[in-house]
Amino acid sequence: MxxxxxxxxxxxxxxxxxxxxxxxxxxxxxxxxxxxPFDMSLPAISKHLTILSNAGLITQERRGRVNWCKLEPDGIRDASVWMLSFGQFDIPDIEDLERLIESHIDLTKKN
Amino acid sequence: MxxxxxxxxxxxxxxxxxxxxxxxxxxxxxxxxxxxPFDMSLPAISKHLTILSNAGLITQERRGRVNWCKLEPDGIRDASVWMLSFGQFDIPDIEDLERLIESHIDLTKKN
DNA sequence: TCAATACTTAACCATATGGTTAAATATAAT
DNA sequence: ATTATATTTAACCATATGGTTAAGTATTGA
Structure with missing residues (x-):
């Protein structure tokens, strides 16, 4: 655990x-x-994906020569359980949250 | 950020x-x-406390020769904001949560 | 004043991390 | 059959991490 x-x-x-x-x-x-989108070599990204995969945050499925990466929705759960049980996990300022979600949208648009 | x-x-x-x-x-x-409670030298713990302090998760206040460590309740906020904005942050299985909180109680009793 | 207490700092060590380039592998397209 | 594409593996490197022991620094108690 x-x-x-x-x-x-x-x-x-x-x-x-x-x-x-x-x-x-x-x-x-x-x-x-x-x-x-990253200023980084392919092997570096490949390593990052392996780490995310080992942590259970994504899965990878090879079809032909393409290795498809997909989010594992339950992957983050144990972390969220820990944070909730830690207790200091209030719903944050709604504006912080909106600003951050906005920044994610910008990020995906950048591609 | x-x-x-x-x-x-x-x-x-x-x-x-x-x-x-x-x-x-x-x-x-x-x-x-x-x-x-840890099977580890004092300097090792001192380093861990510095890391927690730099991350904003605790504060330390020296009074006399004692350096008091206290939780910084807002310290975890940015992490929780990120996780919430990531979206895959459902309320977990209530039994998981209870089991974990129980294990924290055991832990503090151990001291 | 001297010794004990509560630390922190310094120097060191082994292993982990995050990147690189070059080579290898497997599949798809020509 | 050859070449291009998609990716991983290998070998390497610099720096970070998490631990150690030994020494240093305040502060308190006797």
């Missing part, structure tokens, strides 16, 4: 990986397309 | 640090008392 939480929070502790997760909210994507 | 989130999730990605946070839910504690 603790090891799983370590892996989860650790996976979330990198901005590139968080952006990838947000991109995958929109739709499933091929590895190359995931890599496209 | 991203750097702050990196720091926050990274601080949460270590089981020792998460346990420390849960201990501090109960009450403020001196560094030595924080260290007591």
């Amino acid at each position: 603790q090891a799983k939480l370590n892996e989860l929070f650790s996976a979330l502790s990198d901005a590139t990986r968080r952006e990838i997760l947000i991109m995958l909210l929109e739709d499933d994507m091929a590895v190359t397309d995931v890599a496209h | 991203q750097a702050k989130l990196n720091e926050l999730f990274s601080a949460l990605s270590d089981a020792t640090r998460r346990e420390i946070l849960i201990m501090l839910l109960e009450d403020d504690m001196a560094v030595t008392d924080v260290a007591h």
